[in-house]
Amino acid sequence: MADIVPYLERIRARFEQPDTRAAFQGFAKTIQFIFTDLHRNFALSIGKDGNAALTEETLPQSDIQVTTSSDTLAGILDRKVNPELAFVTRKLKASGKMEDLLKLQKLL
């Protein structure tokens, strides 16, 4: 089990970079991360200006849901786990509108 908070923080910190903010400009969406091994849920809320906030909470409704284990997400961010393989083998599940999921690809 990985300590997932620093990894989620790394995702959030990408929104401090101008290119990420530009890429997500106008993409005001919420991403719910559900960690099946930790039984903890986190929300990444992206604002219209391309800023993002990370909170530990379960949203009543989110635009994108990512369900995975802490080791899988940590492995993806450390480049040890191939996200496409994780998706195909159902170690990472993502649901939401297709165009939103394509944006998610840029983050992972």
Added chain:
Amino acid sequence: MLKVALIGAGSAVFAQRAITDILAIDGLDAGTFALVDLDSERLELAHEVAEQTIRSAGKAWTVQATTGRRSMLPGCDYVINMIEVDGLANVHSDYAIPLKYGVDQCIADTIGPGGIFKYLRTAPSWLAICRDIEELCPRAPVINYSNPMSALVLTALRATSLQVVGLCQSIVQTAYELADYMNVPYEQMRYRCAGINHLSWFVTLEMDGEDLYPRLRSAADNPAIYEQNPVRFDLMRAFGYFTTESSGHVSEYVPYFRKRRDLIDYYVRMQPDCRGGERASRWPANRVEHDERLRDYLEREKRGERAFYLERGLDAGSYIIEGHALNRPQVIYGNVGNSGLIDNLPRDGCVELACLVDGNGIHPLQFGRLPAQLAALDNVHMMIHDLLVQTLLNEEREAAVQALMLDPLTAAVCSLTEIRQLFDEMASTQQAYLPHFINPT
């Protein structure tokens, strides 16, 4: 030392995946990747990416790259084909012209008007490549990834003496999906699957001797699961078995799901990009985006950051090389000549089934009979493949027109006269990219 040719390596993202998988083979620590592409700019990107991937993997492979394949083929132990022929120039008309006639395709690269014209554009180049392999490295197994898969593999089987196998991940990917739907561990699930590419069937699905189909049918009653694959679940309810391609794509292989607006609305509601040429309009931008991402990863790797994913994927190509080069037996799913492997499908067609790979080569495994209703659905496509190969090898335009007349979706929407008009319009629009005998007279 092993030499692996990648023909069409300018598909750099795809080439990098193949190279990554081969580099991940334990015990295969040195060799040469021979990259070939007609587009020198894309080839250069692939070359740089290959060099960097090797450095990151820490293996002693080398890379050669050229636009002239004949100089690269001598001495090759394996040839991997991933060519894309004039796709960007024609993808719009592949969707838009059929749409005028009411034929709303989804992927349009393996069947239907788009798939048939992709074959007519691609097959001459593919055949020329196969002829060169036959002359310059005839013992090399040829692994094909290009679409339309079945018709291209069949072309090589009919016209050459090469050992050709076509690879697609759809069977293994679907097996993972099924395990998830039924909430059973993938590793404990056992299955037998066969048919044709994108329309193979899980004829047996078991765990510890238990038939899993009752569980799968129960899972299909859960709307959250059904919604993920409405076409495939409805095909299972109708014909008894689960098929191997995603709902959007398989919906264009059969006549039931895309022939009326209300049906399209219902069946592709979860995949809005699977209608109205949406995929076609996105493809050019997607390609640019993929290239940009690859260049970004490359720059980061050069700066010493870890950007490439080096984990071996599910794709069977590297497992074929491992099984054959190192004589470590592997079972993969491949598209091969039928030769009686599936009793009730045409013996001279291309089928998809399990193959054993060892030091002696690729050995397709006898399957037996498919349930008649499944064989019937596959059979019509095999006859279309047959007509397409006939078109190319006999320079027989009318066989291609008849192939389109037999296409299940096109036939469900158009009259014979309309299908001929559709064919003529596509032939006229794509004239510059087609063999001379397809061009309108």
